Amino acid sequence: MAALKDRRFLIVTGKGGVGKTTVAAAHAVALAQSGKRVLVAMCNAKERLSAMLGCDLIGADVMRAAPGIWAVNMAPEQALEEYGALALNSKMLYSVLFDNKYVRTFFRAVPGLQEWALLGKAWWHTTETLADGSRKYDVVILDAPATGHGLDMLRVPKVIVDIVPPGLLRRDAERAWNMFRDPDATGVVLVTLPEEMPTTETLELARALTGELDLPIAQVVVNCVLPPLFSIQERATLEAAALQPVVTRGDAALVAAAMRSVRERVQAESLSRLATELPIAPAFLPLLLEDAATPSAIRELAKRI
Numbered sequence: 001m002a003a004l005k006d007r008r009f010l011i012v013t014g015k016g017g018v019g020k021t022t023v024a025a026a027h028a029v030a031l032a033q034s035g036k037r038v039l040v041a042m043c044n045a046k047e048r049l050s051a052m053l054g055c056d057l058i059g060a061d062v063m064r065a066a067p068g069i070w071a072v073n074m075a076p077e078q079a080l081e082e083y084g085a086l087a088l089n090s091k092m093l094y095s096v097l098f099d100n101k102y103v104r105t106f107f108r109a110v111p112g113l114q115e116w117a118l119l120g121k122a123w124w125h126t127t128e129t130l131a132d133g134s135r136k137y138d139v140v141i142l143d144a145p146a147t148g149h150g151l152d153m154l155r156v157p158k159v160i161v162d163i164v165p166p167g168l169l170r171r172d173a174e175r176a177w178n179m180f181r182d183p184d185a186t187g188v189v190l191v192t193l194p195e196e197m198p199t200t201e202t203l204e205l206a207r208a209l210t211g212e213l214d215l216p217i218a219q220v221v222v223n224c225v226l227p228p229l230f231s232i233q234e235r236a237t238l239e240a241a242a243l244q245p246v247v248t249r250g251d252a253a254l255v256a257a258a259m260r261s262v263r264e265r266v267q268a269e270s271l272s273r274l275a276t277e278l279p280i281a282p283a284f285l286p287l288l289l290e291d292a293a294t295p296s297a298i299r300e301l302a303k304r305i
């Protein structure tokens with residue numbers, strides 16, 4: 001199994017709002033600093049990566065976002081069009097066929113095709129080469145949709161491989177699927193928070209990825225980890241004290257300490273579940289007290305990831 005930094009396709013997924021884009025940005029910065037050419041591909045996202053990288057808004061065309069980093073916010077319709085044009089080897093033929101509202105409606109209704117348009121496009125970027133034959137990007141980071149949709153997206157190539165008759169679509173899906181399951185080439189990066197629900201969801205997602213889909217998990221990032229202030233004994237004392245009626249008389253410091261103590265307890269429980277139930281040891285990113293969606297915060301997280 002290759003080290004994460006040597007893989008060519010990273011799929012970042014996890015529950016909504018846990019820090020997937022932040023982690024994708026931190027990996028992009030860390031990899032670019034080590035001299036790699038990195039493409040970050042987002043899935044039709046409400047675009048926040050540009051604030052993290054300090055560049056112009058990122059649209060549906062690939063753009064250079066920072067030194068060594070390119071980015072694209074893939075849109076299903078445009079991705080499908082590019083793919084169709086590639087597949088038919090002619091943009092004109094594609095327009096004749098597809099600039100027809102019945103054909104378009106039909107394609108929009110094919111289950112999984114929108115997902116494949118995005119996932120397939122991200123994969124296709126891993127195959128792009130420069131004029132001298134070298135790789136255009138050393139690594140493509142897919143900022144994938146949140147848990148349920150992310151899984152649905154990752155299931156699509158397998159379904160195509162299993163049921164679509166031989167042809168171009170299946171050939172590409174097969175190539176992509178082989179790459180996705182190769183732990184030397186691809187790695188799924190699961191992002192989670194040290195809280196109960198995200199932990200449960202992450203463990204389920206990890207089981208689905210490794211069991212049902214046989215995809216390699218390269219890293220589990222527990223994001224927004226608090227530095228523990230209290231020992232187990234102190235936590236018990238604080239939580240008990242906070243339950244006493246005196247608190248209702250307004251001991252704000254005690255209430256704050258007790259709330260912090262509860263968060264630390266839940267965090268400790270989550271970290272211990274993740275450590276025992278995951279196939280690999282998780283990595284941690286600290287909770288930043290400043291706005292994390294800035295280039296300097298992302299550089300700080302990049303050092304730690």
Ligand SMILES: Nc1ncnc2c1ncn2[C@@H]1O[C@H](COP(=O)(O)OP(=O)(O)OP(=O)(O)O)[C@@H](O)[C@H]1O
Nearest residue numbers: 016017018019020021022146224286287288292293
């Ligand atoms: N380690 C951190 N410390 C402080 N704030 C953080 C940290 N990581 C992420 N955030 C903040 O949390 C918010 C959500 O992060 P982000 O956009 O990366 O999540 P996401 O999983 O990509 O969300 P979505 O599912 O909506 O795409 C952002 O405002 C981000 O700046």
Ligand SMILES: [Mg+2]
Nearest residue numbers: 020021045143
């Ligand atoms: Mg995001």
